[in-house]
Amino acid sequence: MRNLFGPASVKNIISRVTGGSASWIDGKLVSTIPSASLHFLNPAGVMLGLNSSLDINGTFNLNTERYLKMSDAELLGSDISEDLYPHGIILDGTVGNAGKIGLQGPDYEIKTEYGRQVGANLFHSFEQFNILSGESAAFQEMIL
Numbered sequence: 001m002r003n004l005f006g007p008a009s010v011k012n013i014i015s016r017v018t019g020g021s022a023s024w025i026d027g028k029l030v031s032t033i034p035s036a037s038l039h040f041l042n043p044a045g046v047m048l049g050l051n052s053s054l055d056i057n058g059t060f061n062l063n064t065e066r067y068l069k070m071s072d073a074e075l076l077g078s079d080i081s082e083d084l085y086p087h088g089i090i091l092d093g094t095v096g097n098a099g100k101i102g103l104q105g106p107d108y109e110i111k112t113e114y115g116r117q118v119g120a121n122l123f124h125s126f127e128q129f130n131i132l133s134g135e136s137a138a139f140q141e142m143i144l
Contacts, residue, residue, distance in 0.1 A: 004031040004038070011035070011058075017042035030055040041065060 004013055010033050017023050023042045026049030031038060037058035040046065043066045054060055 002027065002029050004029070004033065006033050008034050011037065013038045015040045017044070020044055022047055024049065026051045028053045028055065031057065033057070037061065039063065
């Protein structure tokens with residue numbers, strides 16, 4: 001378990017991984033800071049294991065971007081001149097009591113394994129599951 005704590009005046013917790021390897025989270029992340037959001041950035045990717053869980057009062061942003069643009073136009077992250085791309089997020093368990101999972105930005109899209117673009121509804125090609133807009137589902141392994 002990793003417990004994040006600090007004064008109530010903290011609104012955002014930012015964790016940026018710079019080692020070049022994907023992160024493996026297989027435990028509980030807890031924040032005792034009221035309403036603080038957690039932003040976790042790792043351009044090499046993030047994997048969430050079966051034992052991973054969150055107890056955070058604010059939002060949770062799991063991101064594979066190279067940098068985070070702050071409101072004052074400052075950048076927090078790695079060299080933005082590098083031609084990097086997000087490597088992905090892997091979930092190895094059940095998404096329970098989940099919020100929205102989505103992509104933000106003009107240059108991103110979700111595709112099925114055969115390259116078809118996914119719209120408001122997601123249908124797996126082997127008909128093992130269907131996710132309609134506004135619904136949720138549990139998976140043993142999920143790659144985004």
